[in-house]
Amino acid sequence: MEDDVRNARTIQEKDCFFEGVRTLPLQSKLVLLAAIFVSKMDGKETTTKEVYATYCTFCRHIGMDILIYRRVADLLSELDMLRILSSHVVSSGQHGRYKVTNIPRITLLLESHIYDDPRLFPISELKVRKLHKDVLTI
Numbered sequence: 001m002e003d004d005v006r007n008a009r010t011i012q013e014k015d016c017f018f019e020g021v022r023t024l025p026l027q028s029k030l031v032l033l034a035a036i037f038v039s040k041m042d043g044k045e046t047t048t049k050e051v052y053a054t055y056c057t058f059c060r061h062i063g064m065d066i067l068i069y070r071r072v073a074d075l076l077s078e079l080d081m082l083r084i085l086s087s088h089v090v091s092s093g094q095h096g097r098y099k100v101t102n103i104p105r106i107t108l109l110l111e112s113h114i115y116d117d118p119r120l121f122p123i124s125e126l127k128v129r130k131l132h133k134d135v136l137t138i
Contacts, residue, residue: 018113021084027067029114030058031075033123035085036111039103048073048099062122076101084110 024032034054038046052072059066067075076099080087086102115124 018110020082021110021113022116026064026117026119028075028079029117029120030064031055031072032079032084033111033114033120034058035076035079035101036103039101045100045102048076048101051076051101058123061126062119073099 021029021032031051034057035046035051038050038054042050048069052069055072056066058064076085076087079085080101084104086104087099089097090100091097115121
């Protein structure tokens with residue numbers, strides 16, 4: 001009986017999590033999708049600069065206006081507050097500080113739910129190799 005209650009609670013929490021992502025504004029979905037793509041390409045932590053470059057590629061591909069770097073960094077912070085992403089600041093001594101974003105395993109499962117938005121479907125057709133080349137040329 002207790003196991004059934006725990007399983008039901010876990011399923012309900014996952015559904016709430018997925019529904020929360022489905023209701024995000026389009027720009028937040030683009031930033032989240034860019035973070036997921038960069039994480040998949042590199043398989044490690046991603047910097048805001050890498051996420052921003054990928055985000056710009058996505059926006060150009062679907063014809064959206066590109067937000068400034070600072071606003072994308074703010075959106076990453078909002079996704080961190082919602083616990084969709086995990087971020088922390090790394091200090092490099094005299095080279096300054098930068099923010100690093102980790103993608104939790106459950107967030108990787110969100111990709112199909114993000115594509116429920118028909119405006120983002122053209123991005124799903126991009127190939128990762130082609131995308132990586134576009135990011136490098138920015």
